[in-house]
Amino acid sequence: MSDSESLEQIRSRIDALDNQIQELINQRAAAAQAVARIKQREDADAFFYRPEREAAILRTIKQRNTGPMGSEEMARLFREIMSACLALELPMRIAFLGPAGTFTQAAALKHFGHSVETVPMQSIPDIFREVESGNAQYGVVPVENSTEGVINHTLDMFIASSLSICGEVMMRIHHHLLSQESDLSKIKRVYSHQQSLAQCRLWLDRNLPHAEQITVGSNAEAARLVGKESGSAAIAGEMAAELYHLKGLARNIEDEPDNTTRFLVVGRQLASPSGEDKTTLMCATRNVAGGLNALLAPLAEHGISMSRIESRPSRQGNWDYLFFIDINGHREDENVQQALAVLERESRLLKVLGSYPNAVL
Numbered sequence: 001m002s003d004s005e006s007l008e009q010i011r012s013r014i015d016a017l018d019n020q021i022q023e024l025i026n027q028r029a030a031a032a033q034a035v036a037r038i039k040q041r042e043d044a045d046a047f048f049y050r051p052e053r054e055a056a057i058l059r060t061i062k063q064r065n066t067g068p069m070g071s072e073e074m075a076r077l078f079r080e081i082m083s084a085c086l087a088l089e090l091p092m093r094i095a096f097l098g099p100a101g102t103f104t105q106a107a108a109l110k111h112f113g114h115s116v117e118t119v120p121m122q123s124i125p126d127i128f129r130e131v132e133s134g135n136a137q138y139g140v141v142p143v144e145n146s147t148e149g150v151i152n153h154t155l156d157m158f159i160a161s162s163l164s165i166c167g168e169v170m171m172r173i174h175h176h177l178l179s180q181e182s183d184l185s186k187i188k189r190v191y192s193h194q195q196s197l198a199q200c201r202l203w204l205d206r207n208l209p210h211a212e213q214i215t216v217g218s219n220a221e222a223a224r225l226v227g228k229e230s231g232s233a234a235i236a237g238e239m240a241a242e243l244y245h246l247k248g249l250a251r252n253i254e255d256e257p258d259n260t261t262r263f264l265v266v267g268r269q270l271a272s273p274s275g276e277d278k279t280t281l282m283c284a285t286r287n288v289a290g291g292l293n294a295l296l297a298p299l300a301e302h303g304i305s306m307s308r309i310e311s312r313p314s315r316q317g318n319w320d321y322l323f324f325i326d327i328n329g330h331r332e333d334e335n336v337q338q339a340l341a342v343l344e345r346e347s348r349l350l351k352v353l354g355s356y357p358n359a360v361l
Ligand SMILES: C=C(O[C@@H]1C=C(C(=O)O)C=C[C@H]1O)C(=O)O
Pocket: 031, 032, 035, 036, 048, 049, 050, 051, 053, 054, 057, 081, 082, 083, 085, 086
């Protein structure tokens, strides 16, 4: 590139580059189709989607990126290219916590790209059922928020479900106050999901201390209601604002500036190692006091670090607790296998809920 190049010359160079990019994308799509044919020949019920392969590709793209385009942006573009390549074989159905416009839908699209069909479900148990029955290939469920903590409903589902965790999605959550009104003083009622109300508690106390707070099933549902009611506002995200044609009375009203929600991808597939993985375990101790130590000691002995631990009453007697533990590593790693063998002996119950790539995007 040189400064002496005219506008016309640069534009014709862009046209030629687009031509090459288009040709290369089609070559890539044909290669992905060839992979799919091999998978199908080996196993008619094969899973075309490979979370570990996609994660590894996206990581490589970020690592080798030299700019001027940013690594995150470049990875997002390739996310969409892979999504479109995969859709040539099988337009995947992804169940999410509806209605349309929720953060869970945004998480599903972030993880799988836009060439999938996202299917709204009414509840977290419905998402699990839709995937268990095979009506959807994967489901996306919220599991924890950096401000409000764990979403117990999701953890409880794993107790009885046969599904595995095959991915995680991290989403920065920005909440907006959405309304038909253009003046804050007109707002008498605020609708949202209880998590969103909790994540904006300080802002609400300061700016709308007298407004009634009404909990509904999702923030998208709140936005839908507010689209039909004057004097009210919803706390919801960008997608819901667009979908229900609401004005942003105040933007980014979450109390924590780095408010992040983690979502899990559930499916009927076990993800292979990607090189940077984590494993979620569900274990029950024999008794709470010494029991927890018996679970944690083998992890430390095998050099395995733990990124999260949650306890839940198991509902099978007063003294039994279930622990949900995230560890670094894949169930096929040797040190993880050795630690799991010890845990199996020490705990009353051990279920590996899944090994999956660390979120890349
Ligand atoms: C092409 C493959 O299948 C799918 C498509 C991919 C792609 O477009 O790069 C990557 C992983 C799979 O989800 C493969 O397994 O290599």
